[in-house]
Amino acid sequence: MGVSAVAPGAPLLEVRDLEVRYRARSGAERRAVAGVSFELAAGESLGLVGESGSGKSSIARALLRLVHASGAARLAGSDLLRAEGAGLRALRAQLQIVFQDPQGALDPRMNVLQLVTEPLLEHRRAPRRERRDRALRMLERVGLGAELLARFPHELSGGQAQRVGLARALVLEPRLLVCDEPVAALDVSIKAQVANLLRDLQRELGLALLFIAHDLGTVRYLCDRIMVLYLGRVVETAPRDALYAAPRHPYTRALLAACPVPDPLRPPPEPLRMATPLPQVTTVGCAFRPRCPLAIERCAHEAPAPRVVGASIVACHRAAHAAQAPKD
Numbered sequence: 001m002g003v004s005a006v007a008p009g010a011p012l013l014e015v016r017d018l019e020v021r022y023r024a025r026s027g028a029e030r031r032a033v034a035g036v037s038f039e040l041a042a043g044e045s046l047g048l049v050g051e052s053g054s055g056k057s058s059i060a061r062a063l064l065r066l067v068h069a070s071g072a073a074r075l076a077g078s079d080l081l082r083a084e085g086a087g088l089r090a091l092r093a094q095l096q097i098v099f100q101d102p103q104g105a106l107d108p109r110m111n112v113l114q115l116v117t118e119p120l121l122e123h124r125r126a127p128r129r130e131r132r133d134r135a136l137r138m139l140e141r142v143g144l145g146a147e148l149l150a151r152f153p154h155e156l157s158g159g160q161a162q163r164v165g166l167a168r169a170l171v172l173e174p175r176l177l178v179c180d181e182p183v184a185a186l187d188v189s190i191k192a193q194v195a196n197l198l199r200d201l202q203r204e205l206g207l208a209l210l211f212i213a214h215d216l217g218t219v220r221y222l223c224d225r226i227m228v229l230y231l232g233r234v235v236e237t238a239p240r241d242a243l244y245a246a247p248r249h250p251y252t253r254a255l256l257a258a259c260p261v262p263d264p265l266r267p268p269p270e271p272l273r274m275a276t277p278l279p280q281v282t283t284v285g286c287a288f289r290p291r292c293p294l295a296i297e298r299c300a301h302e303a304p305a306p307r308v309v310g311a312s313i314v315a316c317h318r319a320a321h322a323a324q325a326p327k328d
Helices: 057-063 085-095 112-123 130-142 159-168 186-204 214-221 240-245 250-257 297-302
Strands: 013-023 027-041 043-050 070-074 095-098 176-180 209-212 225-230 233-239 307-310 313-315
Touching: 027 057, 027 233, 043 057, 057 070, 057 176, 057 209, 057 250, 085 095, 085 112, 095 159, 112 130, 112 159, 130 159, 159 186, 186 209, 186 214, 209 214, 214 240, 225 240, 225 250, 233 240, 240 307
Parallel strands: 043 209, 043 225, 095 176, 176 209
Antiparallel strands: 013 027, 013 070, 225 233, 233 313, 307 313
């Protein structure tokens, strides 16, 4: 059972009112993702940014069916959250992930050839020779040679291990690739190599890319659009250049201002008022209000609805007051 083709003009991935909750041992419930909606077109790249605990990885896990979620998510018209059996297997072949920890994501008991051919063994009935040939071609595409086929994960460098993980994710020729902090654990030079490789592969294969990261420089380099999350809610979505030129939400401005700039004369950014609070099941008013320098009385009792301001879709009562870009 395959995944249907995308109708002209229709998004490849459509998410509506996605919600993810976790229950602690104490019985308390925390809402990690609260009513998130977005679309992703074929061949487009969308960056998800925000502090730790903002819900980025929970969105990825929900789409991959690794955690329970409510709401709606459709991939090429097929229901991601309710598919079962053969339908779910077909969807999973089209939606693959690259993890943050390249060594931890690879089974230490399997060599490189086994790691890259395992998805083909699981999803496609193909002869061993064909599986090996496909694995070799994909490894070459990510810049690795046949001399690594017999190596195990502990014999690989961090960059090599991440390339193996990328080859394993792409060997099924998916339509959508989820990247959950794929360069965070790499050295700076290797990070640049993997980022370049991801961009080239996306263009070459026509992949849709959902890219999760803290590194706003890498997000700016790789992504067409950026979605900013705070405590599980979308606070701003905008095309890349528009967001960096004129961030509309005060939280977006704070994130961009905190990016390192190679200028010893530039004063350090002013920190936000307090640490990120834990997300509660119910929140009155704007969740960012306790940390916001622009907060007014209205923010305490009325949650801001998303609205179009310039090129952004922003959830802020005072978006017009946060329209200036951070100074370099």
